[in-house]
Amino acid sequence: MRKNLFKMVAAAVLAVSVLAVPAMADDPEVTITYWGWDSNYTWPMMEKYHELHPNVTFEPIATEWGDMLTKVQQALASGSELPTIIPMDRALIANWKQFDILEDLNEYGVDTSVYNQALIDAATTDDGRLIGLFSAACPAGIAYKRDLAKEYFGTDDPEELQAMFSTYDDYVTHGAEVAEASGGSVYLFHSGQAVAEWLYFASDVPNYEDGKINMTAKMEDVMGKLIALRDAGAVDTYQNGTPEGNATYAGKNHIFYPCPDWAITYYIEANDPDGSGNWGIIKAPVNYQHGGTAFGITTSATDEQKAAAYDYIHWCVSDQVGAEEARDVAGFITMDSTIATPEFCKRSDEEFFGGENISDLLYQEIAPNTVIPAPSAYDNDITSVRNDVAQQIMDDASMDLDTAVAAAIDELGQLVTDESVTIE
Amino acid sequence: MNNSLKKYRFFWPVVFLAPFVICFFLFNLYPILYSFYMSTLDWAGYNQKVYVGFKNFISIFTKDKLFWKSVLNTLKIGLSGFPIALVLGLIFAALLANTKRFKNALQTMNFLPYITTPVAIGMIFTFIFEQHIGIFNKLIVAMGGKAINFIGSAKYAPFVIAFMIIWRNTGYFMTMYLAGITSISEDLYEAAKIDGASNLQCFFRITIPLLRPVTTFLTITSLIYMFQMFDEANLLFTNQTSSTVGGPSQSCLTIVWNFYNQAFGSNPRMGYASAMACVLFVIIAIVSVIGLRLMNGKED
Numbered sequence: 001m002r003k004n005l006f007k008m009v010a011a012a013v014l015a016v017s018v019l020a021v022p023a024m025a026d027d028p029e030v031t032i033t034y035w036g037w038d039s040n041y042t043w044p045m046m047e048k049y050h051e052l053h054p055n056v057t058f059e060p061i062a063t064e065w066g067d068m069l070t071k072v073q074q075a076l077a078s079g080s081e082l083p084t085i086i087p088m089d090r091a092l093i094a095n096w097k098q099f100d101i102l103e104d105l106n107e108y109g110v111d112t113s114v115y116n117q118a119l120i121d122a123a124t125t126d127d128g129r130l131i132g133l134f135s136a137a138c139p140a141g142i143a144y145k146r147d148l149a150k151e152y153f154g155t156d157d158p159e160e161l162q163a164m165f166s167t168y169d170d171y172v173t174h175g176a177e178v179a180e181a182s183g184g185s186v187y188l189f190h191s192g193q194a195v196a197e198w199l200y201f202a203s204d205v206p207n208y209e210d211g212k213i214n215m216t217a218k219m220e221d222v223m224g225k226l227i228a229l230r231d232a233g234a235v236d237t238y239q240n241g242t243p244e245g246n247a248t249y250a251g252k253n254h255i256f257y258p259c260p261d262w263a264i265t266y267y268i269e270a271n272d273p274d275g276s277g278n279w280g281i282i283k284a285p286v287n288y289q290h291g292g293t294a295f296g297i298t299t300s301a302t303d304e305q306k307a308a309a310y311d312y313i314h315w316c317v318s319d320q321v322g323a324e325e326a327r328d329v330a331g332f333i334t335m336d337s338t339i340a341t342p343e344f345c346k347r348s349d350e351e352f353f354g355g356e357n358i359s360d361l362l363y364q365e366i367a368p369n370t371v372i373p374a375p376s377a378y379d380n381d382i383t384s385v386r387n388d389v390a391q392q393i394m395d396d397a398s399m400d401l402d403t404a405v406a407a408a409i410d411e412l413g414q415l416v417t418d419e420s421v422t423i424e
Numbered sequence: 425m426n427n428s429l430k431k432y433r434f435f436w437p438v439v440f441l442a443p444f445v446i447c448f449f450l451f452n453l454y455p456i457l458y459s460f461y462m463s464t465l466d467w468a469g470y471n472q473k474v475y476v477g478f479k480n481f482i483s484i485f486t487k488d489k490l491f492w493k494s495v496l497n498t499l500k501i502g503l504s505g506f507p508i509a510l511v512l513g514l515i516f517a518a519l520l521a522n523t524k525r526f527k528n529a530l531q532t533m534n535f536l537p538y539i540t541t542p543v544a545i546g547m548i549f550t551f552i553f554e555q556h557i558g559i560f561n562k563l564i565v566a567m568g569g570k571a572i573n574f575i576g577s578a579k580y581a582p583f584v585i586a587f588m589i590i591w592r593n594t595g596y597f598m599t600m601y602l603a604g605i606t607s608i609s610e611d612l613y614e615a616a617k618i619d620g621a622s623n624l625q626c627f628f629r630i631t632i633p634l635l636r637p638v639t640t641f642l643t644i645t646s647l648i649y650m651f652q653m654f655d656e657a658n659l660l661f662t663n664q665t666s667s668t669v670g671g672p673s674q675s676c677l678t679i680v681w682n683f684y685n686q687a688f689g690s691n692p693r694m695g696y697a698s699a700m701a702c703v704l705f706v707i708i709a710i711v712s713v714i715g716l717r718l719m720n721g722k723e724d
Contacts, residue, residue, distance in 0.1 A: 066662065066667065069688075069690060070688040073469050073470065073688050073692050074469075074688065076469060076470040077469035077470065077694060092690060095690045095691065098468075098691075099470055100470075100471075101470070237555060237556075237573060237576070238555075238556060239575070239576060242550065242554070243550075243551075244551075244554050244556055244557050247557075377690065377691055378690075378691070379690075380689070380690035381669075381689075381690060381691070384667065384668050384669045385668075387667065387668045388668040388670075388671075388672060388673065388674075391576045391668075391672060392578075392672065392673065394576070395573050395576050395577050395672070407673070411673070411674060414489060414490040414493075414674065415490070415669060415685075415689075416691070417483075417488070417686075417693070417696070418691065
């Protein structure tokens, strides 16, 4: 009986391979070139795709996030070859639209109705061309350290803390209490730049409207809250994203960290590997998203490359196997609503957060209820100014809102030299 | 003229000079001339080129406050760093010239910063001057002072870069001066000693005057380097999440950083940036000529 079963299985395998081999042999060999960052995500995704489609080979070249736009500009100016696939950060997506080097993915028959509409809009040009697909939505909350929360707020329960921190004013009030109780050694946040970044993404003031950059309104919204927090003694003076700033994740002096879902892997778990069980997440007063990368196909690629590249990009986002791979290797949850069910979105690292159901919080409560302001070509300049002014606010305790806004407008005016744009 | 003479007068010189001349035209002269051409365009680097004449230059001289701010920043940082590095290089060279033991080891140690990659230097100086864990601030706090946000403050940040320049270039200047000192005849020192000159008098009356060609070379190359400064400032203020263009209040925005941001920023203006490069070219040429004239004039 066993022998017969073995023979049957062997015959079936042989039959499948006989049928499969000619089919694979018919597929043309394609090489896809890629420039980009985030090798933790893209390299394993490409390897997995290559396993399933051996005729498609990838040639990835690691390119820094900050150098990506420059590298492509230089290639265009010098007439050099562009890669097949280009990753585009959400902060720069409007600048990528200006290049006019990317395929319209609508022409590939992509069904945009299953994706997060705000992210589709962000990647769509004024004339309706979809230049990229975002690999994931990036819902964000506020992460906290349970031991410090218990010490200063009397509880580490996310629901109780959520009730305590439901408005921006709550952060100011409790920040002042923590500063007083700790003698000024413990802060709610480690960096003014990190707070400004959070407030910037949570602000519904559009950066740009009808030839005008809304710098005053945007900065009043962001810097006004930062100044209130600074004056309450709730914010420390670390620079965001520096090794020193990142080391505070494992320290005992800062309670809260603005936290998009990707920061769980890249910042919290990476910088505080011994902190398992000591972290929790609550919603910010306004639900927001932070980050995200769209993948597009260059028009200069060959037809075979374009077809294979589209299939790969679509596989990453809208194929069950691809989306699972993205979730498992990098914690990226697809924006495809037909796949991103509550069961699918279940993160494997909830134990790190004391067993809190952060998956439902991020992907069921926050993600569907966020507002994403329309991107503009000036977002990168505004971000640079935001970082600088936030640092100035933290460096000079006497800097008031009017001075901060004036500094921001002056600085942006020097960076944005396009005469058709006004800064108000 | 017979054939073999012609061969020696024309053929072989042309053959030997041709590789250099061709490379010079292709890789030096053509890019320079092309950048002058680009400076008359309104062009982002990827779109349609529009000829605008001297509009870019007029904007630089009449409207662009940031360009002149970047010129002042460059001068402030460079003039705070290079003269000190030159003096220290000279002093170290003079001391090392008379050192018998560990001369090579000391020479190598001093030269090491010059061959360290700028990326590593940026990281090292971030760690040294960081407000919370930086060694410099730890020292200040240990001595009873208050930690200073050197890198985040417009008041101090340019001087951190100046310090970086001193640290990096002193060893190189020292090596150049040391080479100069070894070429000074010992007879001069011996004659001066016989006449009763002290070591200090020998240094000021013999060493320094005879090192003038080295000083001229180092000063001119430092001035050119100063106007082309980019890495030092850029690396100190660039990270993935809190990058700023020009550091705190743009106080560390150098001319080349400003040019780079215009040429390859999120809204590139290749034509305008080329005009900036042309202005920078003229500034460097003028400063170099003035520097050479002043130094050679003194020598005459």
